Amino acid sequence: MISLTVTAVVFGVVFLAELPDKTALAGLVLGTRYRASYVFAGVAAAFTVHVVLAVAAGSVLTLLPQQIVHALTGLLFLGGAAVLLLKKDESEEDVRKPEDQSFWKVSGAGFMLILVAEFGDLTQIMTANLAARYDDPLSVGIGAVLALWSVAAIGIVGGKALMRRVPLALITKIAALVMLGLGVWSLYEAIA
Helix, strand or coil, X not given: CCCHHHHHHHHHHHHHHHCCCHHHHHHXXXXXXXXXXXXXXXXXXXXXXXXXXXXXXXXXXXXXXXXHHHHHHHHHHHHHHHHHHHCCCCCCCCCCCCCCCCHHHHHHHHHHHHHHHCCCCHHHHHHXXXXXXXXXXXXXXXXXXXXXHHHHHHHHHHHHHHHHHCCHHHHHHHHHHHHHHHHHHHHHHHHX
């Protein structure tokens, strides 16, 4: 059974954390150069692989005693909040342009870019934490995948317009505050 509450919480946290990330900018760059649907197919596939790995890692954490899981996830959320608050602004990355613009070349370029760039990224670690915290791999996986796909779509299709209207620093601060709150709550549950 899928928990809509868990899915919504995971979606919100991952969406806010991923929005100011380099992947949104990479998607924006790819989207301005190639057919958006081809880019999205590759990016979405790479994000799905990352979420499956993260949820599997988080599910392994649920084998530990609950207090230890809450303490670990609390510390990791606090670390994630610190990373978001302390990181420097991202700039557009140069993306190698495939020689032709066939579906397989473009989606392959998007897949490889995201697969490499996101491995061990903050949102992948957060997804593992959320899977451990909620012990609901399906709901966490769906929420994380939908959030990452949404950010990719925004980056590919409407990234320029969004970045003109919403300051990246504000998005980063909101994501950090949400993670800080989850970290404090998790540590509280570990102690209580």
